Amino acid sequence: EVVLTQSPGTLSLSPGERATLSCRASQSVYSSYLGWYQQKPGQAPRLLIYGASSRATGIPDRFSGSGSGTDFTLTISRLEPEDFAVYHCHQYGNAPHTFGQGTKLEIK
Amino acid sequence: QVQLQESGPGLVKPSETLSLTCTVSGGSISDNTWSWVRQTPGKGLEWIGYISNSGRSNSNPSLKSRVAISVDTSKNHVSLDLRSVTAADTAVYYCARESFYSGRPAAFDIWGQGTMVTVSS
Numbered sequence: 001e002v003v004l005t006q007s008p009g010t011l012s013l014s015p016g017e018r019a020t021l022s023c024r025a026s027q028s029v030y031s032s033y034l035g036w037y038q039q040k041p042g043q044a045p046r047l048l049i050y051g052a053s054s055r056a057t058g059i060p061d062r063f064s065g066s067g068s069g070t071d072f073t074l075t076i077s078r079l080e081p082e083d084f085a086v087y088h089c090h091q092y093g094n095a096p097h098t099f100g101q102g103t104k105l106e107i108k
Numbered sequence: 109q110v111q112l113q114e115s116g117p118g119l120v121k122p123s124e125t126l127s128l129t130c131t132v133s134g135g136s137i138s139d140n141t142w143s144w145v146r147q148t149p150g151k152g153l154e155w156i157g158y159i160s161n162s163g164r165s166n167s168n169p170s171l172k173s174r175v176a177i178s179v180d181t182s183k184n185h186v187s188l189d190l191r192s193v194t195a196a197d198t199a200v201y202y203c204a205r206e207s208f209y210s211g212r213p214a215a216f217d218i219w220g221q222g223t224m225v226t227v228s229s
Contacts, residue, residue, distance in 0.1 A: 001169075031212070033212075033213055033215075035214075035215030035216070037216075043221075044202055044219035044220065044221055044222050045153070045202075045216075045219055046219075047207075047215055047216060047217045049215075050207070050209070050214040050215035050217075051209070051212070051214060051215075054209070054214070056214075056215075056217060057217070088152070088153055090153070090215060090216070092206070092213055092215060092216075093213075095166065096155055096166075096167075096168045096169060096170075097143070097155035097168075098155065099152055099153035099154070099155070100152070101152045102152055102153075
């Protein structure tokens with residue numbers, strides 16, 4: 001199975017700053033079928049990005065995704081207070097689907 | 109707007125079968141592919157399996173021999189059975205819809221709120 005490794009484990013930033021989150025796959029993700037989710041405590045994950053770079057419906061344009069093959073990045077251009085949460089990457093191009101372990105984005 | 113709601117017992121005894129239902133409202137259950145995902149503090153998110161609109165299903169090899177996923181279109185339900193549970197199956201269980209865009213998979217766009225299941229005697 002494809003193992004997804006997210007880094008850093010925790011990212012401490014201030015509102016207004018730029019956040020860069022990484023997701024590295026143990027083998028190439030088929031057709032860049034890579035998604036990013038945001039999860040807040042007690043809530044289900046919320047889809048932000050699919051296909052590595054396409055924003056899901058209703059997602060603000062400060063969220064962007066990039067990458068292909070084995071290296072993917074989620075960028076939040078200017079952090080808003082509501083962006084502090086845990087972020088997960090998910091590959092759905094290779095069976096079985098797998099998720100990264102998550103990156104916690106916390107307020108500095 | 110499609111909404112998902114998981115339901116089932118919050119406590120299951122070891123060696124028994126964990127049975128959960130996902131009720132789909134606001135849309136057709138027949139037009140979509142549905143997955144089950146679970147989450148534990150230690151292992152994070154883990155995909156359990158899916159069932160497609162054609163009735164095809166598949167599951168994670170780590171769980172495959174214990175998992176059954178089915179759809180009841182008359183009730184708009186997606187069901188999960190996980191047999192021979194142990195404490196390691198204690199988790200929050202989610203159902204999720206796999207979306208498609210221009211015929212290509214587009215990740216899980218709609219999730220239920222999740223239901224906590226504890227395996228304990």
